[in-house]
Structure formats: C-alpha cells, structure tokens
Amino acid sequence: MNKTTELAAHVRGELGKAIVGQRESLDQLLLVMLVGGHALVEGVPGLAKTLAVKALAQIFQLKFQRVQCTPDLMPADILGANVFNLSTSSFALHEHFTNSTRQMSFVPGSSSAKSR
Numbered sequence: 001m002n003k004t005t006e007l008a009a010h011v012r013g014e015l016g017k018a019i020v021g022q023r024e025s026l027d028q029l030l031l032v033m034l035v036g037g038h039a040l041v042e043g044v045p046g047l048a049k050t051l052a053v054k055a056l057a058q059i060f061q062l063k064f065q066r067v068q069c070t071p072d073l074m075p076a077d078i079l080g081a082n083v084f085n086l087s088t089s090s091f092a093l094h095e096h097f098t099n100s101t102r103q104m105s106f107v108p109g110s111s112s113a114k115s116r
Contacts, residue, residue, distance in 0.1 A: 004034065011059055018055040019048050029056055 008030060015026050029052060032039040041049045050066055057064035067078055082091040 008034070011056070014059045015052065015055055019052055022048070022052070026052060029053065033060065 011030055011033075012026070015030075019026065029039060029041070031037075033056065041053060043049055053066075054064050056062075067073075084090075085092050
C-alpha cells in the first residue's frame with residue numbers, strides 16, 4: 001500500500017468512530033483535504049456536517065472554526081476587509097474573527113472628527 005492509501009484508510013477508520021454511514025460525503029471531504037482544496041458542506045439539519053468536519057480537523061490536528069451561513073453573510077465577514085490607511089498610503093487587513101468570536105473595531109476615516 002502506498003502512503004496515500006494508508007492515510008485514507010486511517011482517516012476513514014477514525015471518522016467511522018464518530019460518524020455512521022455517509023461514506024461518499026466523507027470520502028469527498030477526505031479528497032478535499034488530500035488535494036488542498038476547499039469545500040462548502042450543505043445539507044438539512046441532523047446529518048452530522050459539523051461533526052464530520054470537526055472530526056476531520058482533529059484527525060489532521062487542525063484548527064476548527066464553523067461559519068453559519070445566513071442570507072446577509074458577506075465575504076468580508078469571514079476574510080476581513082482591506083482598509084486604506086492614508087497616513088501610510090497602504091492597505092491593512094482588518095480581520096473580523098478573533099479567538100472564535102466576532103470583534104468590531106473602529107478605523108477612523110479621513111472625514112472622522114479628531115479629538116484634541
């Protein structure tokens with residue numbers, strides 16, 4: 001057996017301890033991990049979507065964070081936003097998630113009142 005086959009067998013075995021059935025979905029998640037891709041996991045409540053991804057993260061010793069998709073979710077809610085800083089003439093990334101909680105911060109703009 002080559003290393004990829006051994007890894008897949010090990011991961012399937014570990015996932016099988018947490019989730020019963022859903023072999024095709026779990027194989028697709030495993031494939032995404034092996035090729036370094038991305039996955040959007042969708043389905044009705046109760047299919048163990050969160051449990052599957054959380055178990056996969058534990059197997060690979062990765063950090064796990066869940067994003068609840070809502071109709072008003074924007075990419076910046078997940079990735080953060082680039083804000084132009086006039087004083088340095090550069091963009092700075094302001095991330096919205098810190099320590100698994102949403103944080104808001106004020107970035108003064110050019111028209112903001114400055115206290116003296």
